[in-house]
Amino acid sequence: MTSRIIHHPVLDKVDETDIVSFKFNDTVLTGLRNESLAAALLANNIRTLRVHEESGTPRGIYCNIGHCFECRVNVNGQQGVRACLTPVEEGMTVSSGEKFLTSVKDWRSNNE
């Protein structure tokens, strides 16, 4: 289980009172207002944010600052949203990307 670091020997104490609720793959979760979706999900012990479109392998955050796009999820119907750059909001509906029904890679290797 991962957890929040409320008290820190050097940094300020985290205010854990301003809570928002959001939905991830039909489960209602809570997060702290203005934190990133990636942080909110990890605080809920959710590591798998999507599966690879071709192979279906699970993926989670990798770079955490918007460079790698590994944490992309669907937010309120919009695809390809980076969870690490998106502040969690009250009532947000978030879902994981799914595996494609037909693999493009298989097509490529069979048709080249």
Added chain:
Amino acid sequence: MNRVIVIGAGPAGLSAAITIAENGYEVLILDEYMLAGGRLLGQLYEEENGKWWNGIKESKSLHDKAVALGIEIRLGTPVSNIEKLDGSWVIYTDEETYYTSHLLLATGAAEVPLSIPGWTLPGVMSVGAAQVMTNVHRVKPGNRGVIIGVNVLSSAIAMELKLADIDVAAITLPKMNQVTKESGNPMDVMNSLLHVSHMAPSAFVKFGSKLMKNEFMKKMGITFFPKKGVKMWDIPIMLRKAVINIYGKDAVEGVTIATISASGEVIEGTEETISADFVCIAGGLYPLAELAAIAGCPFYYIEELGGYVPLHNERMETVLDGLYVAGNITGVEGAKVAISQGVAAGLAIANSFSGGKHEVVIQEAIQTIGRTRDEAFIQFHPDVKEGKEKLQRYFEEYGQEVKVGVTG
């Protein structure tokens, strides 16, 4: 006169914008992250004087200063493209297109990965990701982690994880192959660490207690590095082990390590496992210069600066009219150097508007960059100064070639 645009709200971009605004010109900053500060946000270390360099506070003070000067900062705004059209720089974002005569690229650095079998498993992240999760978002990346890659950055972040009461089971090497190269070679790693120790002030000397560091350096110096590693802040640093696999079903459950020879070859039959729920990959940083590349800047590969850097001079001017660079896009260094480069870039821009009234202060700003570099607490590459000199020579040669081209 129009509004200057700065891409990147990190230390370089913020300080440049502040400088420009202080000189009476309008600035807009764009950044795709949700907070201002860039990589500075995650930084946390104790300086020589015993004071903490707290990236969040430093970022906030730069941010507040910028806002007080009337600078607009648009966060959550990724730039997808830039181009020069009819003498103006055009900046494309999802929502809007911006135009300016003076554009500063302060896009920082990206992390270099080290590929390990199993590294796509959830729970494997770049070391910078763990830093941001821990120090900025204050969520533990996990309870017990293994850091792959032994360098200045990974050691600094390992200490930050410990500070937040996160167990770091080991800092060790990646298995050597064509992509991990020197990062997987114990002798190369030890040499680079010893190089760091010779510097004053050195990151290794400064971190941790004095007793620990002397003991640590003593142990580092010996040829036969103990298989179990030496401990720094109670974290085993294993230079004679390499991670050969990251395992887990749907997320990280642990890593398999093996003993390696002094030249990095895996010794068969020495495999053992370390259980962990997160793994950090620490391959270092490289200048994130993609916007300079699509704008058409000439580039040079300078290893001491972390990779390909856009050609620019000491005044942070690229060879393209109205395009400036500052911070890690010009070479990987610490935040204080980035701040001083931002000042120089900001003055160069103000100078362009004022018709040359800022020449004296620009020279002072260039001096300050050099001084800041000399006093830097963390140096990512021991020969960064040589790298900068190389770049300067390339710039001069380029200028000569252009002149020859024009007259000939």
Added chain:
Amino acid sequence: MSENKMIICRCEEVTYGELKNTAETYNCSARELKLRTRAGMGYCGGRTCRSMVDSIAHASVERDVTQVTLKYQPPIRPVSFGSLGGVTK
């Protein structure tokens, strides 16, 4: 997992073995290696794997220090067709 099956390009799931074999077979530039394997051509635009693809290519071909070996192409962040056409959803 064997090292050859290790993924280099996370977006397109291009493996170390595939890249090494391609580099050895064609003795090619980093750019050609990318075009042949799709490494670095996925969602992130190669920001994550470019240094590794570069390393594999430069194990057999000398690096050109005067130009970026893996060319950057706009857009450097994915843009939806709606935004490209200036159409708002």
